[in-house]
Amino acid sequence: MADEFDYDLFVIGGGSGGVRAARVAAGEHGAKVALAEDDRYGGTCVIRGCVPKKLMVFASEYSSVPEEAAAYGWDLKAGPFDWHRFRSRLNDELDRLEGVYKKLLDGSGVDRFDQRAVLKDAHTVELADGTTKTAKHILVATGGRPVRPDLPNADLGIVSDDIFHLAQLPKSILIIGGGYIACEFACIFNGLGVEVTQYYRGAQILRGFDEEARGLVAESMRDNGIDLHVGSNIVEMTLASEREDGPQPTASDAAMGASVQQAEVLREQGKGASAGQSGPIWVKSTNGGEKVFDMVLFATGRDPSTKDMGLEDIGVQLGRRGEIKVNDYSQTDVPSVYAIGDVTDRVNLTPVAIREGMAFVETVFGGNPTPVDHELIPSAIFTQPEMGTVGMSEEDARDQEEVEIYCTSFKPMQTAFAGKSNRVLMKLVVSKETRVVLGCHIVAPHAGELIQMAGIAVKNKLTKEQFDATCAVHPTMSEELVTMRNPMRTA
Template sequence: MAKSKTEFDYDLFVIGGGSGGVRAARVAAGEHGARVALAEEDRYGGTCVIRGCVPKKLMVFASGYADVVDEAKCYGWDLKAGPFDWHSFRGRLHEELDRLEGVYRKLLRGSGVHTYDQRARLKDAHTVELADGETFTAKHILIASGGRPVRPELTNAELGIVSDDIFSLEQLPKSMLIIGGGYIACEFACIMNGLGVEVTQYYRGAQILRGFDEEARGLVAESMRENGIDLHVGTNIVEMGPAGEDHLGTSQIGSDAAMGALQKSADSAADPGSVKERGPIWVKSTNGGEKVFDVVFFATGRAPNSDDLGLADLGVSLGRNGAIEVDEYSQTGVPSIYAIGDVTDRVNLTPVAIREGMSFVETVFAGNPTPVDHELIPSAIFTQPEMGTVGLSEEEAREQEEVEIYATSFRPMQSAFAEKSDRVLMKLVVSKETRVVLGCHIVAPHAGELIQMAGIAVKAKLTKEQFDATCAVHPTMSEELVTMRSPVRTA
């Protein structure tokens, strides 16, 4: 006999212990008194905390110290440079990730959420089955299973690593080839370059960071090259394999280190949790070049973790890439099943997943239908220098209306005094008709911090004149956002 609605084991069962799933689970339980369970097959914290933005940002910080000694000399300090200790840093990095995972577990316990450390899948619209065969019923099921990096369909692609693997390298390679031109590829190119690795980057497109403002991404690419990254656009990998002595004899990158050093890293794509030893890798590119690298890093895309969840059998629609299709309330075609975060492939950012989770709770448990707001989301790319962006790019804006462009590029005071060539960009895209600031783009140190504040103004749809009415903070880089009086062009 089927259970009635009052006989469910839980009011909510969440599949996935990342930022979005954990937030939804603990708010539903802690603030609304719901009976909530959550299943996670790997580590609590998800991509962001364990395999993404948190460890990556710590590596950004580590790589940023490379130029400190030379710059400090210009400011009167006599500092001594020393080698970067990957093993020491990696140890502290993983200690921090362990601490953060513990925080996530504690938050769930404190909210009264029951947790199951194993994989879960849907048996029917109200039933979840765990890997050990135990089943639970729930009035509502929320899928927050995230996404994963993917390798290209290329022979010997398993010899390369993906973003999940990079934090567990046994030793820092001497040379690395990064395949891809998105923000993950560019961030890690800058990180590894800052840590002293010889970095080569191939991207098949005409310019890196496709989809971002053309002028801003052009400055990032220029800065990456000036900082020593061997960036090749219009270039892709066509063949790869284990390097032999014949390859090393003609290689421009191969070295004794490439012959001797083996890395161990988790091959998450082919066999999650397994460890493979990798030696130097020979690569042939579309431009005809052949080189040997210690490590090949694929940053060529991600896929939603929707496989083997039992969704198709229940009539839950999936997109071509496996993304779970949902409406503005994160509800699937099956009324009891919802999905948030990267598994829906809407806007794949941690704060967005958290907001989607909060909107879900507000809709389902607070009785206040709340659609997810995906408009005017600020974001940052942690290259060196960073890029911060919110709203429309110049190219997007001029396709829909006439716009005025206010922009300035200059050497900031700190860099100029230290006789460094680094340049920054401050840019506003303004509607000619309404005067509303449609987009803001910053390429500068700490651009991520700056764009958060600018994002408030753009989200509020402030006009250029309201920006101008704000008094500048001097001397700062960001004061240019409120002192640019004349447009550099109209489009």
């Protein structure tokens, strides 16, 4: 390895992609590697995204268990959700996982710098303490951050990073946004007993996903008690106490203000995002409605974390939202600088960032140029019910070629027996010419687990007849994927 540099590789960002690249380069290829992280190790996924969110999903789903269990002969007593007990267990788990990430780096011989790093030139990074380190290669893996809309008093609301640090749950919440983060947290809060209202400015939530599938998710959310408004947005917000005709804060309101103020303190300690609320919030919507909420959550998107990193100063090209522009090998316009994960805004999923990190290591240290395959990536949205998807939506596919749609919607056995009206959806989008299954969309409990297996078939371009040749597992929801013989429609 090069002797003229302090390191063969310097990684900026301790999330899943950066950590994987650092430890594989060091542990398997013998490279001298350093990594800088100015927050907590594990990044968005482990600390303020996938992992804590999924644990909250689990917690919220237990609220329906006593009622359903009664139909099966069990007498389970429903009780109030204990946010404090859950949050304590959650924090312990996140601390454990962060410790695992640190041990993986240390065990691979990676030097850790627990501070911010910025780029000074093509081979030099400057740390927050003023010291500089040189490296033959620099990998930027700083992820993304939630953004607030350009709206007066938007600082009164919280963003997704704040949720895991609240001292207590609100009694009511308004969620702004219609993407997967907004919808997932709407379902979570609803399941935890919070009164949930959701505004989305578009015509339907989950833009970009299959129309039929997202329609069923929206219908299910409303059936579960979420007050979902599409074609609506927030136009004005202020503290209710500052309006002459508004309600005055009560003791519980003061407690809620203290809860969010605590989130602000945690952010100052590097453990959460800022939130400035100090009481109930009055909101006016685009349809003229006015209402007071204990809390407002902005889930209106995420931007790449590239601000003030010195990237453009050294010639790295950034996109409109600040994303780092890279080629098929995650290389920037500056040959020694690479970038992976959400900071590149390609496919913002943790497994993708990890694959990009592995491909980077194979390209740079393995001597085997390896592009990242971003096609046919399965994904799941952890709403209630979940949505799993891989491949093309019906709308995208029919714009490309003539397709046949195999689809069924039904009440699953488990909840139907309990008298619930819940419905699930199984859908295949099939090329009429080649018979290849172009897309699979599932809306059902555990759809995330189901789509992983379906993803193997779609990724390998199996035909509808090969699906049909697979024997069904009965009785299951997923057997419908291999028993739908006649197309519902041709598009």
